[in-house]
Amino acid sequence: MSKKISESAVRRLSLYLRTLEELDRAGHATVSSGQLAARSATTAAQVRKDLSLFGSFGKRGLGYTVEELARALRDILGLTQPWRVVLIGAGRIGSALLEYRGLAHRGFQIVAVLENDSSKIGREWGDSIIRDVAELEQVVRDRDVQIAILAVPVAAVQDVMDQASRAGVRGILNFAPVRLKVPEGVTVKDVNLVMELESLTFALSQGL
Amino acid sequence: MSKKISESAVRRLSLYLRTLEELDRAGHATVSSGQLAARSATTAAQVRKDLSLFGSFGKRGLGYTVEELARALRDILGLTQPWRVVLIGAGRIGSALLEYRGLAHRGFQIVAVLENDSSKIGREWGDSIIRDVAELEQVVRDRDVQIAILAVPVAAVQDVMDQASRAGVRGILNFAPVRLKVPEGVTVKDVNLVMELESLTFALSQGL
DNA sequence: CTAGTATTGTGAAGGTTTTCACAAGCTAAA
């Protein structure tokens, strides 16, 4: 695909999808851009513009078919295939992720949990057994893992990322508060709580 | 303050601060916009423009004093005062947050942990004792809590948010995958893992 | 004191994203 899609547009698409799934559960068959906007904290024009980046999904005068638009968004976001994920780091964050049903529901399959701490290796953890992080490259290759979630300490994360990308992982979700250096062809998304809290305190301080 | 500062600029400031703290630990006394940019994955011009939104912190020909700029950024981000935080939800996410040392290090004090599940109430948890979420309004008032972290299920989160903001909380960090309706004067930041993963799968799908 | 090198702060230019506004298209009702 040629056009460049902004990060914020993609995040909105993800949000629209969630909203559509709620509407579907609530029994709505169709929805207008205005309704979708109101439930997604944006504007009708923004919704239509975002969708128009990928095609034409509605009917003039009628709006969008909830199911149809949801299917189109899943397709756009790459959610029609299941994704195989390896979770690295069996600490609290890893635990929260493993337990979270929302991941499986969206097609993210955690195929292995890896850990450095030898006292944890071999233990059962949810449906998985914790394995040695040394097996990372083998697991990625054997199970054709596409995404790695890194929930490891700052000191270890660059090294683990290097191994993962060498083994063929294409996407990284990084929880360590550090900017990773990544090779060509690997995409990283950072989740950084302190940054979120600081943008909150900035807003609060401004208000005073 | 009159000028409107973009969300992305604020996030970069937060990142610069972290970079400066690393530089400080590494013994650097001064830094140029170029060096700061290289370590923060942006450009020298962007760094200077971001800083210029708030004043003039460097010396021409010399760059910035690491300590001084860090202090200025802490001031801008509202980190010179400690923030009193209540954590609502003693599940996995709450547990990960409570344990995370980075929060305390940046001046975020978790003054109480609240929970709905009566089987958890009263238990010790880290340094805290889990209290009943029914006590939310009282805790907020008694301890002058400014920020609430919501790590509760989707079904409960709007209600909890309403109570928190009625009691006087001004900032919310929300982990539930739902868009909260908030009253005037309350700021919300959302942390949404599925959205991050989906923007990752979008990028990966595009690449194919 | 002067020349040379480094680096900031900032208007202006360039680029991107959001909002506006309206023609085109669809349905229902008369």
Next chain:
DNA sequence: TTTAGCTTGTGAAAACCTTCACAATACTAG
């Protein structure tokens, strides 16, 4: 069939954000 009422898709305008480019300034060496 015609009219009235909605709603989409999209160029154009407006707003916003990033990059460029350079005058101003600081230090060092000779």
